[in-house]
Amino acid sequence: MQITISWLRANFQTFNRRYFDGGLPEPRYHIGRSRTRLGSLSFKRKRTWRKVVNYDYTLGMSNYYDQNEHQFQSVLLHEMIHYSIAYTGIRDSSPHGIVFRGIMDRLNRDGWDIHVTTSTRDLGKAATANTSSTARNRKQHLVLAIEMHDGHHFLSAVNPRFARELNNRLRSINEVSHFCWFVTEDPWFDNMPRVRSLRGRRVDTVTYQEKTHAMTPFSI
Numbered sequence: 001m002q003i004t005i006s007w008l009r010a011n012f013q014t015f016n017r018r019y020f021d022g023g024l025p026e027p028r029y030h031i032g033r034s035r036t037r038l039g040s041l042s043f044k045r046k047r048t049w050r051k052v053v054n055y056d057y058t059l060g061m062s063n064y065y066d067q068n069e070h071q072f073q074s075v076l077l078h079e080m081i082h083y084s085i086a087y088t089g090i091r092d093s094s095p096h097g098i099v100f101r102g103i104m105d106r107l108n109r110d111g112w113d114i115h116v117t118t119s120t121r122d123l124g125k126a127a128t129a130n131t132s133s134t135a136r137n138r139k140q141h142l143v144l145a146i147e148m149h150d151g152h153h154f155l156s157a158v159n160p161r162f163a164r165e166l167n168n169r170l171r172s173i174n175e176v177s178h179f180c181w182f183v184t185e186d187p188w189f190d191n192m193p194r195v196r197s198l199r200g201r202r203v204d205t206v207t208y209q210e211k212t213h214a215m216t217p218f219s220i
Helices: 005-019 069-088 098-108 160-170 205-214
Strands: 028-032 039-047 052-062 141-148 153-158 176-184 201-203 216-218
Touching: 005 028, 005 052, 005 069, 005 205, 028 205, 028 216, 039 069, 052 069, 052 216, 069 098, 141 160, 141 205, 153 160, 153 205, 160 176, 176 205, 201 205
Parallel strands: 028 052
Antiparallel strands: 039 052, 141 153, 141 176, 153 201, 176 216
């Protein structure tokens, strides 16, 4: 089988309630085609005068291999353990140390198949449309997401040559409360012009959150 962002979000929410007391904020989601990593967790760090704070989490999974649902769910739980440790600030003895293994063993007693490392040797490549003409013709978009102080939200497909210029201009616009960049192959953006100026499509909050959660963060 192959997973989707909707599958990833639904299973994250279920496992968050069941195993983590609903305490993990919903991250961004990303599905890729990595051959070497079945799952990943990335985040940013900032140092305050008291401590280092982790934020802006992205949970990723690979669709490169053909796995059944139980295998995909076990990979997801592996990354959620990492997320829980990073979010709560617990110090572990190593990336897969005592704390990680303790949570892993507890979840495996509930029927899961979580491992510290998983060999891909026995996994077959997924028979997907990746090699079809549809997949080969997918466009990759550089997307600018803007939140305004008045509550409005905008999404733009940007010409990459003008991204740095727009990024610098946005820093000085007081009406903008937050902006961020993403890359995506979502066909929703196919018919949008690749803008060179600060123009975009105004969207409602639900659409904005759905699209930004499904895209891959990008740094300018």
